[in-house]
Amino acid sequence: MKDFIKKFFDIKFWKFLLVGVINTVVGEGVVLLCLHLIGWKNFVWGAGAAAVAGTVVGSIVSFFLNKYFTFQNKEKSVKQVFKFTLNICVCLLIRVIVATGVSELCKAMSWSMFGMDVNSFAGNMSWLVGACVFVACNYVGQRFFAFKENSSQQSSNSNQ
Numbered sequence: 001m002k003d004f005i006k007k008f009f010d011i012k013f014w015k016f017l018l019v020g021v022i023n024t025v026v027g028e029g030v031v032l033l034c035l036h037l038i039g040w041k042n043f044v045w046g047a048g049a050a051a052v053a054g055t056v057v058g059s060i061v062s063f064f065l066n067k068y069f070t071f072q073n074k075e076k077s078v079k080q081v082f083k084f085t086l087n088i089c090v091c092l093l094i095r096v097i098v099a100t101g102v103s104e105l106c107k108a109m110s111w112s113m114f115g116m117d118v119n120s121f122a123g124n125m126s127w128l129v130g131a132c133v134f135v136a137c138n139y140v141g142q143r144f145f146a147f148k149e150n151s152s153q154q155s156s157n158s159n160q
């Protein structure tokens with residue numbers, strides 16, 4: 001078990017987290033750009049469109065940085081783009097399910113902290129737990145599905 005934990009939380013894990021920070025900054029930067037510089041906040045669907053634009057741009061940044069920097073994957077295929085996209089969609093679905101459950105649990109149990117009312121606390125906790133679940137699922141999905149190393153990559157990476 002100790003070897004599994006050591007391998008799972010290796011340098012790739014820390015690179016993945018760094019890439020996550022970078023793609024979040026880029027994605028949220030696109031949202032702010034769309035809302036405030038382009039003026040999408042003045043349109044009915046502006047905030048939603050800005051969020052989609054930020055997510056798409058952030059995901060593209062994530063794809064390339066994780067492919068080449070984090071997992072040093074040399075495969076070039078449309079299949080890999082599909083697997084990455086599928087992974088993101090599954091992770092988002094899991095996040096929504098978990099976050100909804102956390103929110104409903106907080107409300108049912110009337111949990112609150114930090115001077116928040118129950119609904120505010122439920123919303124904040126569901127966001128926090130959902131984000132953590134998304135990151136964990138996304139790491140596992142990218143490392144072991146989208147950018148899975150084949151045996152020749154593993155042996156060449158271990159020789160470096």
